[in-house]
Amino acid sequence: VTNDPRPATRNPQPATFESHLRTILGDAHVITDPDLKASYETDWTRRFSGSARAVVRPADAKQVAAVVRACAAEGIPIVPQGGNTGLVGGSIPRGGEVVLSLARLGAAEPVDTMAAQITIEAGVTVASLQNLARDAGLMYGVDLASRDSATVGGTIATNAGGLRVLRYGATRAQVIGIQAVLPNGEIIERMSGLTKDNTGYDLAGLLTGSEGTLGIVTRARLKLWNPPVARATALVALDSLSEAISLLGRVRGLASLDAIEAFFNDGMQLVCDHTGAPRPFPGVSGCYLVIECAAQSDPAEELASLLDGSPEVKAAAFATERPQREALWRYREAHTEAIGAAGVPHKLDVTLPLARMVEFEATVRAAVESATPGARAILFGHLGDGNLHVNVLGPADDDERADDAVLRLVASLGGSISAEHGIGVAKAPWLHLTRSPADIAAMRAIKAALDPQGIMNPGVIFGAQ
Amino acid sequence: VTNDPRPATRNPQPATFESHLRTILGDAHVITDPDLKASYETDWTRRFSGSARAVVRPADAKQVAAVVRACAAEGIPIVPQGGNTGLVGGSIPRGGEVVLSLARLGAAEPVDTMAAQITIEAGVTVASLQNLARDAGLMYGVDLASRDSATVGGTIATNAGGLRVLRYGATRAQVIGIQAVLPNGEIIERMSGLTKDNTGYDLAGLLTGSEGTLGIVTRARLKLWNPPVARATALVALDSLSEAISLLGRVRGLASLDAIEAFFNDGMQLVCDHTGAPRPFPGVSGCYLVIECAAQSDPAEELASLLDGSPEVKAAAFATERPQREALWRYREAHTEAIGAAGVPHKLDVTLPLARMVEFEATVRAAVESATPGARAILFGHLGDGNLHVNVLGPADDDERADDAVLRLVASLGGSISAEHGIGVAKAPWLHLTRSPADIAAMRAIKAALDPQGIMNPGVIFGAQ
Numbered sequence: 059v060t061n062d063p064r065p066a067t068r069n070p071q072p073a074t075f076e077s078h079l080r081t082i083l084g085d086a087h088v089i090t091d092p093d094l095k096a097s098y099e100t101d102w103t104r105r106f107s108g109s110a111r112a113v114v115r116p117a118d119a120k121q122v123a124a125v126v127r128a129c130a131a132e133g134i135p136i137v138p139q140g141g142n143t144g145l146v147g148g149s150i151p152r153g154g155e156v157v158l159s160l161a162r163l164g165a166a167e168p169v170d171t172m173a174a175q176i177t178i179e180a181g182v183t184v185a186s187l188q189n190l191a192r193d194a195g196l197m198y199g200v201d202l203a204s205r206d207s208a209t210v211g212g213t214i215a216t217n218a219g220g221l222r223v224l225r226y227g228a229t230r231a232q233v234i235g236i237q238a239v240l241p242n243g244e245i246i247e248r249m250s251g252l253t254k255d256n257t258g259y260d261l262a263g264l265l266t267g268s269e270g271t272l273g274i275v276t277r278a279r280l281k282l283w284n285p286p287v288a289r290a291t292a293l294v295a296l297d298s299l300s301e302a303i304s305l306l307g308r309v310r311g312l313a314s315l316d317a318i319e320a321f322f323n324d325g326m327q328l329v330c331d332h333t334g335a336p337r338p339f340p341g342v343s344g345c346y347l348v349i350e351c352a353a354q355s356d357p358a359e360e361l362a363s364l365l366d367g368s369p370e371v372k373a374a375a376f377a378t379e380r381p382q383r384e385a386l387w388r389y390r391e392a393h394t395e396a397i398g399a400a401g402v403p404h405k406l407d408v409t410l411p412l413a414r415m416v417e418f419e420a421t422v423r424a425a426v427e428s429a430t431p432g433a434r435a436i437l438f439g440h441l442g443d444g445n446l447h448v449n450v451l452g453p454a455d456d457d458e459r460a461d462d463a464v465l466r467l468v469a470s471l472g473g474s475i476s477a478e479h480g481i482g483v484a485k486a487p488w489l490h491l492t493r494s495p496a497d498i499a500a501m502r503a504i505k506a507a508l509d510p511q512g513i514m515n516p517g518v519i520f521g522a523q
Numbered sequence: 524v525t526n527d528p529r530p531a532t533r534n535p536q537p538a539t540f541e542s543h544l545r546t547i548l549g550d551a552h553v554i555t556d557p558d559l560k561a562s563y564e565t566d567w568t569r570r571f572s573g574s575a576r577a578v579v580r581p582a583d584a585k586q587v588a589a590v591v592r593a594c595a596a597e598g599i600p601i602v603p604q605g606g607n608t609g610l611v612g613g614s615i616p617r618g619g620e621v622v623l624s625l626a627r628l629g630a631a632e633p634v635d636t637m638a639a640q641i642t643i644e645a646g647v648t649v650a651s652l653q654n655l656a657r658d659a660g661l662m663y664g665v666d667l668a669s670r671d672s673a674t675v676g677g678t679i680a681t682n683a684g685g686l687r688v689l690r691y692g693a694t695r696a697q698v699i700g701i702q703a704v705l706p707n708g709e710i711i712e713r714m715s716g717l718t719k720d721n722t723g724y725d726l727a728g729l730l731t732g733s734e735g736t737l738g739i740v741t742r743a744r745l746k747l748w749n750p751p752v753a754r755a756t757a758l759v760a761l762d763s764l765s766e767a768i769s770l771l772g773r774v775r776g777l778a779s780l781d782a783i784e785a786f787f788n789d790g791m792q793l794v795c796d797h798t799g800a801p802r803p804f805p806g807v808s809g810c811y812l813v814i815e816c817a818a819q820s821d822p823a824e825e826l827a828s829l830l831d832g833s834p835e836v837k838a839a840a841f842a843t844e845r846p847q848r849e850a851l852w853r854y855r856e857a858h859t860e861a862i863g864a865a866g867v868p869h870k871l872d873v874t875l876p877l878a879r880m881v882e883f884e885a886t887v888r889a890a891v892e893s894a895t896p897g898a899r900a901i902l903f904g905h906l907g908d909g910n911l912h913v914n915v916l917g918p919a920d921d922d923e924r925a926d927d928a929v930l931r932l933v934a935s936l937g938g939s940i941s942a943e944h945g946i947g948v949a950k951a952p953w954l955h956l957t958r959s960p961a962d963i964a965a966m967r968a969i970k971a972a973l974d975p976q977g978i979m980n981p982g983v984i985f986g987a988q
Contacts, residue, residue, distance in 0.1 A: 172772065172877055217721050228719065230728070231696070244961035252874040254693065254908045254942040256682050256732055257950075258958055258984055259966045263695070263728040267721055284776060307637065311749060313778075313819055354778055409717045412637055443719045477719040485722075493723055496709035500973060501724045507972030508965060519723055 075132055079114055079156075082124045087162070089113040098139060098157045099150065102207075104402055105455055106147035106483070110137070110157040117162045119237055119245055119276040126274070127243035129156055135513045138270040140212025141183060143204040145405045146482025148269045148518045149212065155516075160211045163276055169194035174282045175234060175251050180211025180275050187280070197285035199226030203394060211275045217267030219478030224442035225316050225352075226283060228478065230266040237277035238265050241509035249279045264504075269480050270515040272508050286352035289316070290361050291383040294374045295343035300416045301370040302345045306441060308368055309349060314357035317350040319390045320446075321438035322419075325397075328436065329389055332396035338389065339373040347441065348390045350383075393438045393449075403436075403449040404461050408468045409477040412444050418471055419446075422464060426450055429463035445477040458487075465491060486521035540597055544579055544621075547589045552627070554578040563604060563622045564615065567672075569867060570920055571612035571948070575602070575622040582627045584702055584710055584741040591739070592708035594621055600978045603735040605677025606648060608669040610870045611947025613734045613983050614677065620981075625676045628741055634659035639747045640699060640716050645676025645740050652745070662750040664691030668859060676740045682732030684943030689907035690781050690817075691748060693943065695731040702742035703730050706974035714744045729969075734945050735980040737973050751817035754781070755826050756848040759839045760808035765881045766835040767810045771906060773833055774814060779822035784813040784855045785911075786903035787884075790862075793901065794854055797861035803854065804838040812906065813855045815848075858903045858914075868901075868914040871929050872944040877909050879936040884911075887932060891915055894928035910942040923952075930956060951986035 079088045089095055090112050100107040111134065116122045129136050139149040139159045151157055163179035166187070170176065171194055178187060184198070185205040191198045202208060202220030212218075214236065219228045226232070235248040238261075246261055265272055296302050302320055309315055323342050330337055349365075351357035358378050365371050377383040397403050410418045419437065426435040426448075433452030439445045450460045465475045469491035475481075481489055490498065502520060505512075516522075544553045554560055555577050565572040576599065581587045594601050604614040604624045616622055628644035631652075635641065636659055643652060649663070650670040656663045667673060667685030677683075679701065684693045691697070700713040703726075711726055730737055761767050767785055774780055788807050795802055814830075816822035823843050830836050842848040862868050875883045884902065891900040891913075898917030904910045915925045930940045934956035941950055955963065967985060970977075981987075 174775075217725075219719055219721075223719060227696075230725070231692075240961070240965060244964065246961050246965055247959065248962070250937050250939065250957075251876060252909060252939045252942075254684055254688060254874045254905075254910050255939040256684075256941045256943055256945045257939055257954060258946060258962070259733055259737075259969060260682075260695070260728055260731070261962065261965055263725055264969075266725070268724055272724075284778075310639075313749075409719045411716060440719075444717060445719050472715050474715065474717045474720040474722055476721045477717075478721055480721045481723060489722060492715075494712065496705065496711045497713070497723070497726065499709065500705060500711055500726055503972040504724060504729075504969055507968040 075128070075134065076112060078128050079112060079125065082128065083114055083116055083121060087115040098142070098159060101142060101144065101147060101150050103145060103405065106150040108151040108153045110151040111154050113157045113159060115159045115162050119239060122158065122239045122274055122276055123243045123245055125156070125158060126239050126241065129513055130241065130243060130511060133511055133513065135516045137515055138215065138274045140180065140209035140215065141204065141207040143208045144212065144216060144482060145407065145479045146484035148216070148480055148482030148515065152483065152517050158274065160209060160276070163211070166190055169196065169282065170251065171195070173251050175279055176282060177249060177277065177279050178210055179277050180209060182210045184208045184210065184213060191282045196282035199232050199281065199283050200229050203391060210278055214266050214275045214278055215268065215270050216480045217478070219440070219443070219445070221317050221440070223440060224318065230263055232281045233262050233266050233278060234281055235279040236262045236265060236275050238273040238275045240273045241511070241514045249277065251279050267480070269482065269518050271505060271518050272514065287354055288356040289350060289352045289378065289383060290356065290358035291377050291386050292349045292361060292365060292374050293338055293386040293389060294347040294349060294365065295339050295372045296345045296347065296370050297372060298344040299419045302347055302441060303412060303415060305347070305368055305370040308364060312351055312360060312364065314351035314353035314360065316352040317348065318442040319348040319439070320441040321346050321390055321393060325393050325436050325438050326389060328396040328400060329392045332399050333388065333392050335388065338375055343372055346389065348387055390438065393436070397436055397449045397451065401451045402455065403451050404453060405479070406448040406450065406461060406464050407477050407479040408446055408448060408473055408475060409444045410446065410468065410471055410473040414471040414473065415444060418467065418473070422448060422467060425463045425467050426460045429459040430457060433460050435464070443477065481519045483517050486517070486519060489519065540593070540599065541577060543593050544577065544590065547593065548579055548581055548586055552580040563607070563624060566607060566609065566612060566615050568610060568870065571615040573616040573618045575616040576619050578622045578624060580624045580627050584704060587623065587704045587739055587741055588708045588710055590621070590623060591704050591706065594978055595706065595708060595976060598976055598978065600981045602980055603680065603739045605645065605674035605680065606669070606672040608673045609677065609681060609947060610872065610944045611949040613681070613945055613947035613980065617948065617982050623739065625674060625741070631655055634661065634747065635716065636661070638716050640744055641747060642714060642742065642744050643675055644742050645674060647675050649673045649675065649678060656747045661747040664697050664746065664748050665694050668856060675743055679731050679740045679743055680733065680735050681945045684905070684908070684910070686782050686905070688905060689783065695728055697746045698727050698731050698743060699746055700744040701727045701730060701740050703738040703740045705738045706976070706979045714742065716744050732945070734947065734983050736970060736983050737979065752819055753821040754815060754817045754843065754848060755821065755823035756813065756815045756842045756851050757826060757830060757839050758803055758851040758854060759812040759814060759830065760804050760837045761810045761812065761835050762837060763809040764884045767812055767906060768877060768880060770812070770833055770835040773829060777816055777825060777829065779816035779818035779825065781817040782813065782815040783907040784904070785906040786811050786855055786858060790858050790901050790903050791854065793861040793865060794857045797864050798853065798857050800853065803840055808837055811854065813852055855903065858901070862901055862914045862916065866916045867920065868916050869918060869926050870944070871913040871915065871926060872942050873911055873913060873933045874909045874939040874942040875911065875933065876937050879938065880909060883932065883936055883938070887913060887929060890928045890932050891925045894924040895922060898925050908942070946984045948982050951982070951984060954984065
């Protein structure tokens with residue numbers, strides 16, 4: 059999908075505006091050469107692309123603010139960009155914007171071990187943040203497959219979820235304070251690290267998950283956790299998702315539960331074909347789970363004993379050492395690359411009420427095939443959160459009939475059309491399915507209050523105006 | 524402090540406006556008789572009072588919306604009121620407003636044990652919510668001394684904290700979705716119970732803690748928790764707060780840690796005098812802690828063993844059974860009533876960075892005495908959250924010199940002038956101490972966007988305009 063250009067902006071003399079940017083940032087950090095711009099103009103799924111007027115790479119919040127003021131003065135729209143690992147086109151230009159990359163904001167203060175917090179800039183990758191926490195004897199609560207590229211700022215802007223939401227919450231639950239540049243170029247900041255602070259509105263929480271439409275996160279104060287000392291992982295085969303949900307009811311009582319991830323036989327087959335891994339159990343099962351427990355003392359016995367006593371379990375493999383655990387996780391984690399090797403999927407990330415999930419799984423594949431003949435849906439996800447990733451293979455990039463069928467099915471079952479990826483531009487046409495006119499009007503009022511010119515990531519969440 | 528009347532509103536014929544309210548609600552639920560209004564016009568600390576034009580008691584969200592539309596049409600301001608247990612004057616009329624009591628919104632749906640959630644109306648008390656959760660084998664994460672009067676809606680509006688924030692987070696962390704009436708009379712609602720839902724701005728999180736200035740919470744979907752099966756409580760004597768903070772560093776590693784509460788010798792003396800309880804240990808100590816652990820298996824041994832090996836501990840008493848545990852807690856919990864028996868305190872609820880807390884405790888009493896000769900400060904609070912309640916006895920109701928001295932000291936040490944009580948009208952003059960002009964401008968822009976007439980709890984957070 060190459061997005062349409064945004065409505066025409068006031069049209070300043072390009073030379074004047076760009077030379078202003080060069081004065082602020084230096085020549086090296088204002089990129090207008092098409093070859094150099096290209097990597098900022100297409101997302102990694104290859105589904106979204108657009109042309110940027112310029113790509114700018116400020117070094118700190120002050121430079122970000124100066125760029126925002128320059129753009130605001132000319133009415134030129136801005137697309138903030140972190141690690142460019144988003145899945146809904148929210149950090150890709152639609153046409154003519156300034157792409158503002160946070161990549162150079164890469165500093166981190168030493169971990170505050172007394173408070174179990176870290177102050178870190180937006181451009182640091184999640185993997186680097188995880189390493190800094192680990193080196194201080196702590197851990198960061200969010201982990202996701204794109205950890206090596208995804209950035210602190212991007213994960214805050216999208217309220218990223220990932221593999222540990224069940225235990226530690228999504229990104230918003232990690233954010234103690236942020237520094238951000240608002241659309242008027244002002245910098246807001248609460249970095250005192252106070253976990254209890256009821257002085258006015260929760261601006262940090264509001265900006266978290268706002269997808270770059272209300273401001274640009276430049277720095278954050280994040281919560282860290284005491285890491286568990288031992289982990290146990292099980293790969294479990296079951297007859298059906300219904301059996302898996304029944305097992306979830308038992309497993310959820312374990313205080314050590316860290317993750318419970320689901321996938322199905324079609325995904326297992328794709329992964330084994332793609333990675334060459336052997337089928338883990340003889341025969342075919344309707345549903346598979348990866349269950350991980352983590353605690354201060356070894357949780358393996360507790361987990362094994364619970365699964366032994368659970369009639370839903372057809373077969374189970376256990377691991378406590380990292381290489382063996384990783385081999386079990388690979389069946390789940392290789393889904394993304396195995397699906398990517400089979401085509402460019404439409405990635406639909408949805409939540410269902412647990413009580414409606416079986417009904418959804420039983421009908422979504424047929425709904426996809428009926429919407430787009432020849433298309434097929436591969437499902438996997440975070441069962442503990444009610445979150446399924448529906449990957450639709452087959453439809454052309456701009457054929458959204460299957461997307462529409464899936465999202466309408468989700469809405470009809472009381473689910474959410476975006477669990478953790480956000481709305482971006484990809485899902486903006488369907489926002490109204492699960493947010494009421496009053497909700498959307500309130501969101502638009504807040505957007506207009508903070509960004510009256512509409513220059514901050516236009517088109518994202520609300521669609522083209 | 525009797526607050527000044529708000530700026531004059533358009534002045535409709537009282538009869539017309541009130542008869543409109545009576546049409547909406549029925550005569551019994553529009554209270555204009557001064558004797559009947561009185562209990563809604565003064566807070567329980569007796570520090571704040573003001574005259575309401577009328578007190579209305581709608582039965583459901585639709586009636587709330589109808590009242591809001593009626594007030595909006597006439598430009599008449601509204602003060603939403605829950606259990607009236609706030610400490611910053613945020614639910615008390617300043618003069619001429621309609622007080623909108625949520626007391627009749629008292630329904631609750633059955634606990635959803637599969638999702639571990641409950642849908643409940645704003646007027647239900649926290650104690651009733653706790654009981655409903657307990658009857659379903661679950662627990663609500665927020666507990667506070669005012670549980671029998673404080674309501675679900677009021678605790679959401681103020682993002683109430685309390686005794687279990689360290690483990691379960693404050694109220695915002697329990698809110699999965701809300702239904703609320705906006706200042707334009709529209710109802711927003713997300714009650715699907717989905718814990719992962721990244722579809723646009725977090726309106727529920729924004730309204731939580733907004734102190735009735737952005738809308739009126741009428742219903743909420745709340746998270747419930749698996750309750751621990753065993754508790755162990757210790758009352759610990761230490762030489763000083765500095766020793767207590769050192770001990771906190773050890774205790775925080777316990778996965779079972781539920782609460783760590785601090786108080787000092789002056790408060791211990793007040794409590795023993797007031798309740799007749801014996802001094803728990805021979806001699807006098809500079810600082811006392813109540814530490815509580817809770818887990819699926821008995822945490823007593825783990826806690827006792829840690830405290831035995833901690834050089835900071837001078838003396839400790841342990842309990843695992845409820846009556847004995849409650850006797851230890853009483854030394855902490857009786858502070859509020861012992862202080863209240865000694866006078867009408869100015870209650871200043873603040874957070875300090877742990878690294879600055881010793882300095883604060885060492886200087887705040889002298890700062891109070893120097894600001895208002897004869898005044899004294901009694902401190903107690905939630906050490907694990909860096910949260911101290913500074914109770915100033917002595918100054919007249921309207922003598923705010925000691926308040927000013929304490930809050931300026933807090934700000935100079937990087938703290939927050941409100942940890943969990945909110946800003947209300949009581950702290951509005953000091954908001955600027957810890958929120959920057961850019962922060963306040965952004966908050967005002969959001970306020971103006973959702974409440975352009977400024978009818979929703981005017982004077983709260985931002986002060987008189």
